[in-house]
Amino acid sequence: MVLQAIRYSRGSLQILDQLKLPHEEVYRDIWTVQDAWDAIHSMQVRGAPAIAIVAALSIAACVARCNKSGADPALLGPDMTGAGLISHNLQILLTSRPTAVNLADAVRKLEKVVWQVQQQPGSTDYSINEAYIQAAEQMLVDDIRDNENIGNHGADWILRHTGTVFPAGKLSVLTHCNTGSLATAGYGTALGVIRSLHSRGYVKRAYYTETRPYNQGSRLTGYELMHDNIPSQMITDSMAGALLGLKREAENINCIIVGADRVAANGDTANKIGTYALAILAKWHSVKFIVAAPRTTIDLNTASGQDITIEERRSHEVTTMRGPAVQRSKDGSLIVGGSVHEIAIAADHHGAWNPAFDVTCHALIDAIVTEKGVVEKDENGEFHFEKLFAD
Numbered sequence: 001m002v003l004q005a006i007r008y009s010r011g012s013l014q015i016l017d018q019l020k021l022p023h024e025e026v027y028r029d030i031w032t033v034q035d036a037w038d039a040i041h042s043m044q045v046r047g048a049p050a051i052a053i054v055a056a057l058s059i060a061a062c063v064a065r066c067n068k069s070g071a072d073p074a075l076l077g078p079d080m081t082g083a084g085l086i087s088h089n090l091q092i093l094l095t096s097r098p099t100a101v102n103l104a105d106a107v108r109k110l111e112k113v114v115w116q117v118q119q120q121p122g123s124t125d126y127s128i129n130e131a132y133i134q135a136a137e138q139m140l141v142d143d144i145r146d147n148e149n150i151g152n153h154g155a156d157w158i159l160r161h162t163g164t165v166f167p168a169g170k171l172s173v174l175t176h177c178n179t180g181s182l183a184t185a186g187y188g189t190a191l192g193v194i195r196s197l198h199s200r201g202y203v204k205r206a207y208y209t210e211t212r213p214y215n216q217g218s219r220l221t222g223y224e225l226m227h228d229n230i231p232s233q234m235i236t237d238s239m240a241g242a243l244l245g246l247k248r249e250a251e252n253i254n255c256i257i258v259g260a261d262r263v264a265a266n267g268d269t270a271n272k273i274g275t276y277a278l279a280i281l282a283k284w285h286s287v288k289f290i291v292a293a294p295r296t297t298i299d300l301n302t303a304s305g306q307d308i309t310i311e312e313r314r315s316h317e318v319t320t321m322r323g324p325a326v327q328r329s330k331d332g333s334l335i336v337g338g339s340v341h342e343i344a345i346a347a348d349h350h351g352a353w354n355p356a357f358d359v360t361c362h363a364l365i366d367a368i369v370t371e372k373g374v375v376e377k378d379e380n381g382e383f384h385f386e387k388l389f390a391d
């Protein structure tokens with residue numbers, strides 16, 4: 001079975017409810033734009049690229065049903081022409097989560113497609129809808145191809161810069177959060193690089209952090225690594241320092257590789273909370289720190305990390321956890337079963353601070369891996385991304 005965060009066919013969209021993983025695989029229908037907004041905001045679907053793709057496809061599925069049924073978009077509202085309907089709903093989806101730039105990038109590109117078709121003589125709601133659907137569907141295809149390229153470029157760079165020689169040399173890596181098939185249309189970004197290293201036989205062990213409070217690591221990355229039979233071990237977020245301090249040499253841990261939600265024009269990178277601390281550790285232990293992200297995550301319109309809006313989520317997500325009931329059998333073994341439910345793990349009367357992301361200064365980043373290649377800093381310690389967008 002291929003891990004699919006998104007199931008799409010023309011007129012139909014489903015998402016894997018990641019709040020239920022790894023205990024239950026539940027796919028939910030996305031019939032309306034509000035369904036998509038709710039799924040993204042609640043983090044039933046999450047991950048910078050996946051958020052953008054689900055948003056884009058939710059409208060594609062709606063207007064495809066419109067085109068098929070011949071329904072008049074104007075029935076959906078006074079100014080709901082094809083272009084008006086699409087633009088209105090893209091702007092609604094933009095409010096679902098603020099930090100990842102991929103969604104804003106997709107909205108900008110899709111609105112441009114709609115506007116261009118609208119300028120054509122004889123354009124109709126039908127032709128505008130069709131153009132939108134094709135552009136949104138192309139994003140799904142492009143993301144998987146881009147991730148496979150990121151994987152290969154990243155693996156090439158790591159092997160070149162860590163002196164690992166097959167077959168004697170196998171290296172271990174540490175990753176944070178979930179950046180795999182469950183955060184994208186497939187294969188993944190940072191986890192895609194680990195997949196590429198593994199496919200070439202170089203992975204000794206893939207360490208991954210639990211990634212509190214949503215537990216993208218323990219619930220999602222662990223699930224993906226197990227699915228792919230990649231040798232791996234989980235650590236809690238607080239163990240990262242001890243791992244590098246006590247096991248770096250024995251385990252040949254050569255790099256920490258993470259994803260990104262927004263890379264600013266100077267290379268400052270917003271990513272899952274805890275990333276900044278890992279970058280500091282990497283610097284102290286002389287371990288390469290690598291960001292893996294498609295070009296849709298690079299935001300040349302945001303000058304530096306201090307300009308990135310960091311999403312703050314409810315305290316409740318820190319003071320509770322989800323899981324199935326666990327019972328002890330007669331022989332004392334634990335039986336995991338039953339539906340997923342929430343349990344309180346802390347008193348919530350003071351409330352918990354819950355920033356979903358932090359910003360890592362570009363000075364702490366050794367390389368940014370994209371589908372077009374790896375970007376390193378120049379002799380002045382500065383990143384330049386213009387060449388990535390030259391085509």
Ligand SMILES: CSC[C@H]1O[C@H](OP(=O)(O)O)[C@H](O)[C@@H]1O
Binds near residue numbers: 183272273
């Ligand atoms: C493919 S990069 C995914 C990126 O998004 C994650 O955040 P969230 O789970 O809150 O959507 C995390 O920052 C990952 O690096």
